[in-house]
Amino acid sequence: MEIGFLGLGIMGKAMSINLLRHGFKVTVWNRTLSKCDELVEHGASVGETPAAVVKKCKYTIAMLSDPSAALSVVFDKDGVLEQINGRGYIDMSTVDAETSIKISEAIKAKGGDFLEAPVSGSKKPAEDGQLVILAAGDKAFYDEALPAFDVLGKKSFFLGEVGNGAKMKLVVNMVMGSMMNAFSEGLTLAGRSGLNPSTLLDVLDLGAISNGMFKLKGPTMLKNSYPPAFPLKHQQKDMRLALALGDENAVPMPVAAAANEAFKKARSMGLGDLDFSAVHETLQ
Ligand SMILES: NC(=O)C1=CN([C@@H]2O[C@H](COP(=O)(O)OP(=O)(O)OC[C@H]3O[C@@H](n4cnc5c(N)ncnc54)[C@H](OP(=O)(O)O)[C@@H]3O)[C@@H](O)[C@H]2O)C=CC1
Numbered sequence: 001m002e003i004g005f006l007g008l009g010i011m012g013k014a015m016s017i018n019l020l021r022h023g024f025k026v027t028v029w030n031r032t033l034s035k036c037d038e039l040v041e042h043g044a045s046v047g048e049t050p051a052a053v054v055k056k057c058k059y060t061i062a063m064l065s066d067p068s069a070a071l072s073v074v075f076d077k078d079g080v081l082e083q084i085n086g087r088g089y090i091d092m093s094t095v096d097a098e099t100s101i102k103i104s105e106a107i108k109a110k111g112g113d114f115l116e117a118p119v120s121g122s123k124k125p126a127e128d129g130q131l132v133i134l135a136a137g138d139k140a141f142y143d144e145a146l147p148a149f150d151v152l153g154k155k156s157f158f159l160g161e162v163g164n165g166a167k168m169k170l171v172v173n174m175v176m177g178s179m180m181n182a183f184s185e186g187l188t189l190a191g192r193s194g195l196n197p198s199t200l201l202d203v204l205d206l207g208a209i210s211n212g213m214f215k216l217k218g219p220t221m222l223k224n225s226y227p228p229a230f231p232l233k234h235q236q237k238d239m240r241l242a243l244a245l246g247d248e249n250a251v252p253m254p255v256a257a258a259a260n261e262a263f264k265k266a267r268s269m270g271l272g273d274l275d276f277s278a279v280h281e282t283l284q
């Protein structure tokens with residue numbers, strides 16, 4: 001079955017290669033078209049525009065940086081809407097519910113099917129097909145897309161109406177961003193107060209707050225090394241969108257608000273393209 005894929009950044013590249021490896025025919029598009037070359041080496045075809053990809057595929061997946069990119073690819077000239085009639089569109093980007101609902105309504109008005117399906121998990125889980133998929137929208141289309149989700153992820157959740165996937169993803173990343181700041185403060189405090197931060201990693205790993213993120217990021221943070229798996233600029237976008245969701249629902253989130261300030265500071269220091277663990281540098 002032919003699947004379209006729009007957006008070949010860190011995640012989109014890994015996800016589309018994974019689909020190809022599992023026998024799907026994939027047609028790709030990326031704003032910077034030269035990034036499609038590597039996918040062609042893996043067997044992909046290339047579409048010149050989002051509309052051209054959508055036209056030849058039963059359904060098309062998007063993995064784009066933020067709400068403005070997600071909207072642009074759908075609504076602009078040569079965008080998804082122009083060819084969506086009778087086809088499906090799955091937006092896996094992390095965006096807010098409002099953006100997702102706007103896209104969903106436009107796709108449906110043109111006779112297409114829509115799912116939002118943001119993911120938990122980063123570059124390595126994307127390469128290994130171990131993402132957690134947070135889908136919402138048309139249930140029949142979800143069932144149709146399950147073979148692709150089964151390749152991309154280790155578990156898919158169907159969360160009901162469009163907006164619920166986006167909200168779940170933002171809540172998860174709000175918790176993650178807050179934890180990353182507490183972790184950075186802990187590593188820094190350990191070092192400055194005369195402890196060995198490596199020993200702190202061992203102690204944390206044996207206790208109740210042991211987790212994959214501390215285990216994965218701790219050793220590189222201690223070397224002040226932040227190769228981008230999840231770019232810091234995207235984590236800050238997610239904190240901003242989660243705080244807006246908190247505003248809408250009158251939920252006080254002082255911890256998340258402080259974490260957002262730290263990510264903003266890191267961006268102002270030019271660290272936005274590094275991994276989100278580079279927020280550690282704001283304390284150095
Ligand atoms: N990295 C991670 O660990 C995870 C990321 N996410 C989410 O997935 C999405 C993608 O993340 P990631 O792959 O890391 O990001 P990258 O920054 O690596 O890639 C972003 C992609 O969006 C494209 N893009 C940006 N602006 C536009 C635009 N105006 N029009 C068209 N295309 C555009 C880029 O194209 P170009 O190449 O031309 O710049 C690129 O393909 C984000 O929403 C992120 O929050 C979710 C889970 C994990």
Ligand SMILES: O=CCCC(=O)O
Pocket residue numbers: 094119120121122173230
């Ligand atoms: O949105 C990015 C999530 C990164 C992760 O789950 O490790």
